[in-house]
Amino acid sequence: MISKNNLLVLSVIFLLMLVPYLHTPVLSDDYYYYFHASLQEQIGHYLVWSGRLITNIFSSYMLKYVNHDIYQSLTAAALVASVYLIAAIPSALFDGKPKPSAISIVIIFLALWISNPALGETFFWFVGASNYLWPIFYISLFFVILARQRKPHTLLSYSGAILVGFLAGCSNENTCIVATILTVSYSICFNRFKLSAPYLIGIFLGSAVLLFSPGSAIRSSYFKDWHSLTLIEKLDLHLFERLPAALNSLWPIFLIIIFIALSFGLLKIESRGSLICALAFFIGGILCDLAFVASPYMPERAGIGALFMFLITLSFLIYSANFSNEKIYKNSIFGIVIVFAMTYFVPSYGLISYSNIRASKQDAIRMAMLTQQINEGKKEIVIPDFYLNRLLKKSDGFPTFKNSYMFNYFKVDKITEEPINFDYSIIDSLPKRDVNAKLHEDITLKSIYFYTDKLSGKNKLIYRISGNINDYLMNNTAIFSHVTLKNNDNINMDTIVKAIKVGSDWYTYSDAGKLDLSEINKINIGMYTTDPVKILSSNYLEFK
Numbered sequence: 001m002i003s004k005n006n007l008l009v010l011s012v013i014f015l016l017m018l019v020p021y022l023h024t025p026v027l028s029d030d031y032y033y034y035f036h037a038s039l040q041e042q043i044g045h046y047l048v049w050s051g052r053l054i055t056n057i058f059s060s061y062m063l064k065y066v067n068h069d070i071y072q073s074l075t076a077a078a079l080v081a082s083v084y085l086i087a088a089i090p091s092a093l094f095d096g097k098p099k100p101s102a103i104s105i106v107i108i109f110l111a112l113w114i115s116n117p118a119l120g121e122t123f124f125w126f127v128g129a130s131n132y133l134w135p136i137f138y139i140s141l142f143f144v145i146l147a148r149q150r151k152p153h154t155l156l157s158y159s160g161a162i163l164v165g166f167l168a169g170c171s172n173e174n175t176c177i178v179a180t181i182l183t184v185s186y187s188i189c190f191n192r193f194k195l196s197a198p199y200l201i202g203i204f205l206g207s208a209v210l211l212f213s214p215g216s217a218i219r220s221s222y223f224k225d226w227h228s229l230t231l232i233e234k235l236d237l238h239l240f241e242r243l244p245a246a247l248n249s250l251w252p253i254f255l256i257i258i259f260i261a262l263s264f265g266l267l268k269i270e271s272r273g274s275l276i277c278a279l280a281f282f283i284g285g286i287l288c289d290l291a292f293v294a295s296p297y298m299p300e301r302a303g304i305g306a307l308f309m310f311l312i313t314l315s316f317l318i319y320s321a322n323f324s325n326e327k328i329y330k331n332s333i334f335g336i337v338i339v340f341a342m343t344y345f346v347p348s349y350g351l352i353s354y355s356n357i358r359a360s361k362q363d364a365i366r367m368a369m370l371t372q373q374i375n376e377g378k379k380e381i382v383i384p385d386f387y388l389n390r391l392l393k394k395s396d397g398f399p400t401f402k403n404s405y406m407f408n409y410f411k412v413d414k415i416t417e418e419p420i421n422f423d424y425s426i427i428d429s430l431p432k433r434d435v436n437a438k439l440h441e442d443i444t445l446k447s448i449y450f451y452t453d454k455l456s457g458k459n460k461l462i463y464r465i466s467g468n469i470n471d472y473l474m475n476n477t478a479i480f481s482h483v484t485l486k487n488n489d490n491i492n493m494d495t496i497v498k499a500i501k502v503g504s505d506w507y508t509y510s511d512a513g514k515l516d517l518s519e520i521n522k523i524n525i526g527m528y529t530t531d532p533v534k535i536l537s538s539n540y541l542e543f544k
Contacts, residue, residue: 165202
């Protein structure tokens with residue numbers, strides 16, 4: 001049974017996670033895997049692209065048949081369960097029961113969050129989570145069940161052990177290799193080969209299905225530049241470029257591990273078993289990244305496997321520290337770690353949640369525009385792209401690459417997503433000045449909005465326009481916006497920035513720097529040709 005303290009901590013984490021999860025839109029490869037929810041498609045995918053059979057089946061059928069909020073909530077639950085299981089591995093191994101401390105759960109969660117090299121792609125984007133977060137859940141569950149196994153197997157438990165082992169093996173290429181090595185080492189070092197046998201059978205089978213899939217080899221063959229390298233060149237590339245970059249991104253978890261390990265003298269820790277296990281998983285983390293020497297590419301999100309192993313190292317260190325009788329030192333050390341982690345977690349969580357909420361609002365606008373254009377019979381759709389608000393790390397955001405299967409999903413020939421440099425989901429809440437002035441014969445300036453990026457302090461004047469002003473802006477014509485301040489200073493804010501259609505109107509903008517709305521006395525706005533220079537319209541707006 002889970003203790004009340006642990007249940008409270010896990011519930012708080014789950015509720016916190018629901019905010020960014022439920023506001024992450026359908027993205028990128030989500031559209032691709034939606035069309036693979038059939039046996040035929042899964043076999044074809046396995047044969048020509050990827051050996052991640054469990055991941056591919058899970059993501060495809062979820063996307064096809066399950067509501068967005070349900071599968072996102074399940075993924076949030078998988079994150080919470082993974083944190084609990086990682087924290088429970090030491091107690092399952094040494095005590096036979098998974099009973100982690102609440103402090104261990106908190107520190108593991110915070111370390112996982114602040115050390116994640118690609119939060120958006122591995123946690124919140126569903127296909128990304130299916131490939132990286134869910135495998136962590138499978139392997140964590142596998143380790144806990146394996147570690148607490150004490151009684152001889154029945155036929156049912158033997159079959160279940162094989163199944164859990166298969167899930168862990170057929171999860172992710174680098175983690176399955178290391179998990180297999182660690183399982184073999186465990187069965188030998190703890191003299192539990194008979195108890196471990198079905199788990200080993202399962203993880204070997206799963207790993208074989210994953211690693212020896214025809215699709216993985218075909219996919220790798222597309223990277224011709226990498227395959228043209230000699231073995232020495234591949235080693236040089238990985239050991240001295242990719243590996244240092246991958247490990248560098250995990251500096252928070254290293255700092256926490258080192259700090260707690262160095263404190264063992266103060267805590268008078270003498271538990272060799274826990275320290276040996278911590279070292280084994282630390283080496284496992286290094287091996288996870290070293291395994292990519294055989295891979296033609298190593299994206300930022302690939303570092304999640306190594307992070308997972310380092311978190312288990314941290315879990316063993318916390319488990320050992322909890323046995324210390326030096327309560328003042330122990331509580332101080334845990335307090336310092338939590339304060340350090342919260343310093344990064346709080347702004348990161350706030351920024352990610354806000355960004356995802358705004359992205360969800362943007363997506364509602366995008367889908368409304370897309371539906372309207374489809375209803376009008378159009379086959380080539382134009383909508384604004386997502387505008388991602390500032391994040392603590394750029395890699396915290398969800399993926400921005402496009403997948404053409406989005407066209408198939410909406411049954412159109414093409415969808416163009418126009419880049420846009422402001423958050424159009426908040427337009428209606430901005431301070432504005434209604435204008436309704438003619439800029440040209442078929443172009444009307446309806447309103448001027450005063451847009452402020454509260455994090456950077458940089459402002460924009462956003463112009464809401466009726467009529468496709470791009471016909472002019474792309475042909476030697478500009479908008480002039482001459483701002484007179486109350487102190488009689490003048491600022492020139494002319495613009496030729498391409499207008500983007502949002503809803504039924506077009507929007508372009510002028511950068512306004514640190515200008516404050518209250519400083520404006522009047523604006524002279526209109527249009528002119530740039531070659532030759534000729535004023536086409538001019539309108540004066542007074543501000544009081």
